[in-house]
Amino acid sequence: MADGVLATYRRLVAAQVRSQTQxxxxxxxxxxxxxxxAFIDIGTVLVMFRVARALGGFTFREAFLMAALAGCAFSLADLAVGNIERIRFYVRTGLFDAVLVRPLGALPQLLAADVALRRLGRVAFTTGLVAVAVRVAGIHPTPARIALLLVTPVSGAVLFGALFVATSTAAFWWIDSGEFAAALTYGGRDFTSYPMTVYQGLFRRAFAYGLGFAFVGYYPALALLGRPDPLGLPAAAGWAGPVVAGLAATAAALLWRYAVRHYRSTGS
Amino acid sequence: MRPVAATVARTFSDRWATYAALAAAEFRRYTTYRQAVIAAIFTNSVFGFVRCFVLLAVAGGVTGGMAAGYSRARLVTYVWIGQGLLGTVNIWGGPELADRIRTGDVVADLLRPVDPVWQYLAADLGRGAFAVLSRLLVPVVVGAIAFDLYTPARVATYPLFALSLLLAVVVSFACRHLVNASAYWLLDARGPQMGWVAASSALSGMAFPLAFLPAPVVAGLYLATPLPYLIQVPSDVLVERYPLSTTAMMVAGQAVWAAVMLGVARLVQRRAERRVVIQGG
Known part of the structure; x- marks a missing residue:
């Protein structure tokens, strides 16, 4: 059974690959x-450093590493889960009925059927950017650092992916939710491109810690650079990414299940 | 195909009444998309907070606290007015016309006895009028609650800003019309659309004040592209970044670009109509 299901997803993705490369x-x-x-995103960070010598107490080399790690995490999530944005269209038109009657999970089905291969461009660019940023920051490779470098984009991608899924469920209650999800997904991408010391007050608490964005690029970069956190968290925070991502993914999965049960079709 | 209007004698006032009705209808249409407007304002506001803190950090990282000639209050105001302008000037307006060309629905527009470009412009101004009251006003209020905004000191700033805003909407409309009209030739305008979104996102002054870029690049953008006239110029008018004479010159430049881009849009539209093949059965 499990084999059959996997083969079906493989076929769905393969069909998309064929059609999109036609x-x-x-x-x-x-x-x-x-x-x-993706170049424009990182270019914006470069422009800020053209004007200012440091942002929130961090030099260009340090901030560049944070932005590169976050950008890579976002692009992986965007490739794998970003197309869930289209759920709005499925719910509004009632097409989601067709997804539910098939003997496959609704979420993996949508992800496989709508995968956008063009986003490989962003993944390739941001992966290269991480390599450059590590060189520019002059990080001496140790086994622990290499492990952290490999884990960070993946756990960041899981966190972004959880936000893509969680915010997409707004469509089940709010038919015309438009750009709402973009505030936390694309907004999160911009937010994580800068050191957390840049932000202040309630906004920083909500986005950096409430939504966990601080653990996408900022804390892993501090751990790689061997710098203490000006905001006061211990050095272990650099390794907290997978835990934060796991919590976010669990919350998103529960929310998704609850939302799908709430679906009432269009009644036409 | 020529609009039937050419053969029908119509009075000047009749035509204006038609355009006014089109604008009013589009205004009403957008008042019904309340959920989408609220979602868009929420998103603009979140981005407003991010950009605001980043630009304040930039000012904090410069000795003297002025970033490219902008004080902290001006930077903050620049960000929030920019977030409001985004939805009003509508640089990311959808590919509605390109879709109509691809499906052949555009034939209904071409059959109307009014000029197509003026017809679309009237509708876009109606949309813009509603956007001023919702997408422009609300983010600025949000910004005013969370930060100390800059209050214009010159009385002339208010009428100049209103004029600059109107011209920005017109320039944006004409550019987007050209991008969409490429579908008359290409059928699929996605390529030009992506190019437009990339250029207007990066270089219109939305992401950062253009003065952050090297001076020759900025000069090139002002002289050779319509991009700074979308967000940068109206924002600079409101935050009084430059003396009144310079500001007036910039708005005059906007008027020139609006006229040029509208002229090109009409020219392209006429060529398109001469070769158009209506899709569908």
Whole structure:
């Protein structure tokens, strides 16, 4: 049974790969523009450092590492789960009925059927960026640091993915939720591109710790750089990413189940 | 195909009444998308907080606390007015027209006895009027609650800002019309659309004041592209970044770009109509 299910997902994804690469020139243009958008994101950070010598007490080399780690995590989540945004369309039109009657999980089905391969451009660009940032920051590789470098983008991606799924469920209650999810997903991408010391007050507490964004790029980068946290958390915070991501994924899964049970179709 | 209007004698006032009705209808249409407007304002506000703190940190990282000539209060105001302008000037407006061209629905627009470009412009101004009352006003109020905003000192700033806002909407409309009109030739306008979104996101002044970039780049953008006239110029007018004479020159530049881009949009539209093949059966 499990084999059969996996084979079905493999076929769904393979069908998408074939269809999206059918027009090769168009596909190439889309992959490149996906990378261009990632370039604009990091370019914005560079522009800030053209004007200021330091941001929130961090030099360019340090902030660049945070932005690169966060950017890589976001791009992985965007590739794997980003298309869940389309749930709005499924719920509004009632097409979600068709998803529910098939003998497969609703969430993996949607993810497999709508996967957007052009986002590989962003993944490739941001992965290269991490490599550059590690070199620029002059981090001496030790087994622990290499392990942290490998774990960080994955756990960050799980956190972003959880937010993609959790915010997408708004569509079940709020038919015309429009750009609401973007506030926390794309907003989170911009938020994590800078040191947490930049933000202040309730906003920092809510986004950095409430939603866990501080553990995507900021704390892992501090651990890699061997710098203490000006905000007062112990050095172990750099390794807290997987725990935070696990909690977020659990919360998102529960919310998703609750939301799907709430689905009432369009009644047409 | 020529609009039937050319053969029908219509009075000047009749035509204006048509455009006014189109604008009013679009205004009403947007008042019904209340949920989407609330969601968009929430998102604009979250981005407003992020950008605001980042730019304040930039000012904090510069000796003297001025970032490229902007004081802290001006930077804060710049961010929140920019978040409001985003939805009002609507640089990320959807590919509605390109979709209509692809499906062939555009034929209904072309059959109307009014000029297509003026028709779309009237509708976009109606949309913009509603956006001023919702998407522009609310983020600025949110910003005013959370931060100390800059209050304009010159009386002339208010009418100049109103004019600059109107011109920004027109420039944005004309640019987006051109991007969408590429579908008359390409059928699929996604490529031009992506190029437009990338350029306007990065270089319109939305992400950061353009003065953060090297001076020759900024000069090139002002002279050779319509991009700074979308967000940067109206924002600079409101935060009084430059003396009145310079500000007036910038708004005049906006007027020139609005006229040029509208002219190009009409030209392209006319060429398109001469070669258009209506899709669908």
């Amino acid at each position: 027009y090769r020139a168009s596909f190439a243009v889309e992959v490149v523009s996906s990378a261009v958008f």
